[in-house]
Amino acid sequence: MKRATRSLPAAVLAAATLVLASCASDAGSDGGGSAPAGAAETVTFGVSGPLTGDQAQYGEDWQRGFDLAMEEINAGDGPDVAVDFQDSQGEASQATSIAQRFVSDEDVLAVMGDFSSATSMVASPIYQRSGLLQLGITNSHPEFTDTGDFVFSPSITQEVEGRVLQDGVAATAGSVAVFYLNTDWGNAAFEVFADQAEANGTDIVYSTPVEESSTDFRPQLVSARDSGAESLAFLTYYNTTALLVQQAAGAGLGDTPKIAVGSNYSSEFLDLAGDAATGTFVETAFFPGSSDPEVQRFVAAFEERHGVQPNQFAAFAYDGLKQLYWAYGESDGTREGLRDALRDGEDIPSVIFGPFSYNADRRIDDPTFTWLEVQDGAFVETDALAVAG
Numbered sequence: 001m002k003r004a005t006r007s008l009p010a011a012v013l014a015a016a017t018l019v020l021a022s023c024a025s026d027a028g029s030d031g032g033g034s035a036p037a038g039a040a041e042t043v044t045f046g047v048s049g050p051l052t053g054d055q056a057q058y059g060e061d062w063q064r065g066f067d068l069a070m071e072e073i074n075a076g077d078g079p080d081v082a083v084d085f086q087d088s089q090g091e092a093s094q095a096t097s098i099a100q101r102f103v104s105d106e107d108v109l110a111v112m113g114d115f116s117s118a119t120s121m122v123a124s125p126i127y128q129r130s131g132l133l134q135l136g137i138t139n140s141h142p143e144f145t146d147t148g149d150f151v152f153s154p155s156i157t158q159e160v161e162g163r164v165l166q167d168g169v170a171a172t173a174g175s176v177a178v179f180y181l182n183t184d185w186g187n188a189a190f191e192v193f194a195d196q197a198e199a200n201g202t203d204i205v206y207s208t209p210v211e212e213s214s215t216d217f218r219p220q221l222v223s224a225r226d227s228g229a230e231s232l233a234f235l236t237y238y239n240t241t242a243l244l245v246q247q248a249a250g251a252g253l254g255d256t257p258k259i260a261v262g263s264n265y266s267s268e269f270l271d272l273a274g275d276a277a278t279g280t281f282v283e284t285a286f287f288p289g290s291s292d293p294e295v296q297r298f299v300a301a302f303e304e305r306h307g308v309q310p311n312q313f314a315a316f317a318y319d320g321l322k323q324l325y326w327a328y329g330e331s332d333g334t335r336e337g338l339r340d341a342l343r344d345g346e347d348i349p350s351v352i353f354g355p356f357s358y359n360a361d362r363r364i365d366d367p368t369f370t371w372l373e374v375q376d377g378a379f380v381e382t383d384a385l386a387v388a389g
Helices: 056-074 092-104 117-130 158-170 184-200 218-226 238-250 267-277 293-306 312-329 335-344
Strands: 017-020 042-049 080-087 108-113 133-135 175-181 203-210 232-235 258-260 281-284 370-375 378-381
Touching (some): 056 293, 056 312, 080 092, 092 117, 158 184, 158 232, 184 203, 232 238, 238 267, 312 335
Parallel strands (some): 042 080, 042 108, 108 133, 175 232
Antiparallel strands (some): 017 080, 281 370
16 A cells, blocks of 8 residues: 655645745756747746635645746746735635736736635636636536636546545445535535436435534434434535544444545645544545656655645646646747647646646546545555445
């Protein structure tokens, strides 16, 4: 088995606005082609994401991925790259204000974010109307790219991930109690999960939406226990999932198998849940223990810079910046040109998927997954759910 080392505790990020610049390094590929004619000295991309609030850990993961990508890009011969990272706090109202700022700034050629699909989708119409490319690096809602042709996402859709998650449940038990966020994302995830449960013959004996702001889930957990559920599935983010697994023990569900969506592959989940996280399964598209040479190069460079292994959110951020810079090098350097480059491009760089092309829906086809289990305070690759892969 291979271990995915826990990252350091999240730093306190006080600044609401960070413009990130990077020093030069000799490591890695710059991820871009030749610069377009009349290229700017510095290429600027915007980011809308949570640096504070309940989702701040994800923003920190992103920032680490951006840092390494910028270091590698700025060591090359092309224009430097800068990232204007605006703190949305994970709030839709902040994301829309940030979107208005970015579309009005002619120096910003494309935008990444926001973290959650619900927050991103509120801002998507602003980007689409203004012709500013929005790359939803972690937006899995199946309808995320429906807003228009300036909206892309390399994130695996709930349509795919929800089915993989349910396959994992089916590998462990014949019945399940499901907890899902009471958001558009959570409701869509549950619909896919339920559809796959029917196909797999898994009995959903209890299901309930939960509020991300809630802290006491004991009544719902007692109901799940009384339903006779043989497993628990969590379509929730790390802060909610941590509380659920902690309170499950008190409800008599401590030994019940627990399977959580991939967004819980985070050091913050381990920190918040403590020993209660032990035995929890999560799936991920990126695993630093992969034998792929490009993954190992990325992991080594990331560890050298940050002192910890990358998780999938750092990897998606790294990939996102590399892909936008690649698109800049393959285009005429305009907002529309970047859109065209991603739309029509082949062999777009990715440490997660390998060279790829976006499909007609501006998403990824046929991703693969690795199952992880929490053991001794760390995520460890497991074959316990191999039949679900």
